[in-house]
C-alpha cells in the first residue's frame with residue numbers, strides 16, 4: 111500500500127468508483143450518501159472541490175461535521191467506450207474542454223500551422239479556458255479541480271517572498287507545520303536523480319539544464335504529485351502509460367495523485383462528506399439568525415439547468431478558485447445580499463507572472479522524440495535581485511524531434527488586476543490590460559536573452575499565434591480576488607460575513623513566485639485549523 115494512503119482513502123475511493131459506475135452525481139459513504147436530498151440543509155457547505163475545497167472537506171469530515179461539497183464539474187472516474195477516463199491529448203474529444211465546439215490549447219500552432227486544436231462536441235469537459243479581454247485563465251473542472259489537469263509540480267515558495275506577499279500568514283507556522291502537512295497529504299514525491307540522468311524521457315530537461323549551466327544559471331529539481339515509481343514502470347513497459355503517453359492538460363489516466371485520490375478520497379472515507387457534482391453555485395444570502403443559503407443550478411451534460419436548489423448551511427467554505435470565489439462574493443456584495451463585504455473583494459488579482467516561451471536549439475542538441483509530460487526541473491534564478499525568475503522546463507511531447515526547449519517562466523511584478531461584477535451579464539469582468547503583462551514578458555526576455563546569447567540560439571515564433579516569442583496573455587495560475595488580511599481576516603474568514611471562509615487561490619495576492627497549489631493547500635490547512643478551533647462542532 112502506498113504510504114500516504116489510509117483505510118479511509120480506500121473507503122472513499124470505493125465510493126468514487128461506485129458513483130462513477132452507477133453514473134451518480136451524489137457521492138458519499140454510508141449515511142452521507144443517503145442524506146435526504148430534499149432536506150437541503152447541511153451544517154457545512156463547501157463550494158468547489160479543488161485544493162481549497164478538498165482540504166476543507168477532509169478537515170470538516172474528520173471533525174465529525176456533516177459536509178456537502180458542490181462541484182460544477184463532473185466526476186472523472188468512469189471509463190469511456192475507449193477504455194479511458196480522459197481523452198488522449200493528441201486526439202481530444204468531448205471530454206477535453208468545458209462546453210466547447212473546438213479545443214483551445216495553450217500552444218495553438220506548430221510551425222505556424224493550426225494543427226493542434228480539434229473540433230469537439232460540447233460537454234462538461236475537464237479543462238476550461240475563461241476568456242477576458244487581455245487575459246485567458248485555464249482552470250480544471252471536475253471532482254479535484256485543477257489537480258485533474260495540472261503539471262503536478264508541488265513547489266514551496268521562497269520564505270522571504272512568501273512573507274512579503276502574505277504578511278498576515280505567519281511564515282513560521284506555514285514552513286514548520288502547514289507546508290509539510292500539505293506535502294504529506296498530497297503525496298508529493300521526487301524523481302530519482304539517477305533515473306533522471308539516464309532516461310530518454312527527460313533528455314529535454316537535461317539539454318535545457320546544460321544551456322542554463324553554460325549561462326551561469328542554476329537549475330533545481332521540482333517535487334511532483336505524479337508517482338515516479340509508476341513513471342519508471344511506464345518506461346519499462348510494466349505499467350500503463352500516462353505521463354509517458356503525452357497526457358496532462360486533458361487529464362492523466364494513470365500515475366497522478368489527483369485530489370480525488372488523496373484529500374477527497376479521505377474526506378469521503380470519514381463518512382461525513384457528500385460531493386454533489388454538476389452543481390454550480392450561483393448566489394449566496396444570509397439566513398436570519400445566522401447561516402447562509404446557497405442557490406445552485408444542477409446542470410446536465412448538455413449544460414442545461416435541470417434543477418435549481420437552495421441549500422442552507424451554518425458554515426460556508428468558498429473554494430471555487432480565484433475566479434469562482436471572487437465572482438460569488440462580488441455578486442453577493444453588489445446585488446445587496448451580503449452588502450457588508452469588504453471593498454477589497456475583487457482586488458489583488460494576478461496571473462502569477464506567467465509567461466511561456468520557446469527556444470530553437472542547434473541540430474546537435476536534440477530534445478528527444480520521447481518526453482514525459484511531468485516537469486521535474488526549473489531554472490532557478492529567484493535569488494537574482496535584479497530579475498528574479500523561476501522558469502520551469504516544460505515538455506513538448508509531439509512524438510517527433512523538434513529541437514524546441516519550452517519554458518513556463520514565473521516572474522514577479524507588482525502589477526495587479528481587478529475583478530468587478532457586471533450586472534448586465536451577471537458575471538465578472540477582469541480589468542487587466544496588455545500593458546500589465548509587459549513587465550513579466552520583459553523579465554522572461556531578460557533571462558532567456560542571456561540563455562540564447564550564451565548558447566547562440568534563438569526564440570521560436572511559431573507556437574503561440576501572432577508570430578510571438580512570448581505568450582503572456584494566458585495564465586495557469588489565477589490568484590487573488592479575496593486577499594488574505596484584506597478581504598478576509600488573517601486566516602481566511604470573510605470580513606462582513608460571519609461563518610464564511612475562503613480557502614482557495616483567491617487568498618493569494620496575484621503572485622507567489624512559484625507554481626501555487628502547494629501554497630494554496632497549506633494556507634487552506636491553516637484556515638481550517640482556525641475555523642475548527644473557533645467553531646467546534
Ligand code: FAE
Nearest residue numbers: 158160161162182255256260261263391434615625626627
Ligand atoms: P481549483 O483547483 O481551480 O478548484 C476550484 C473548483 O471549483 C473547480 O473544480 C471548479 O470547477 C469549481 N467551481 C468553480 N466555480 C464553481 C461554482 N460556482 N460552483 C461550484 N463549483 C465551482 O481552485 N499549479 C501548481 O502548483 N503546479 C503545477 O504544475 C500546475 N500546473 C497547472 C497546469 C494547468 C494546465 C493548469 C490549468 C493549472 C496548473 N496549476 C499548477 C495551477 C493549479 O492547478 C491551481 O493553482 C489550483 O488548482 C488552484 O486551486 P484552487 O483550490 O484555488
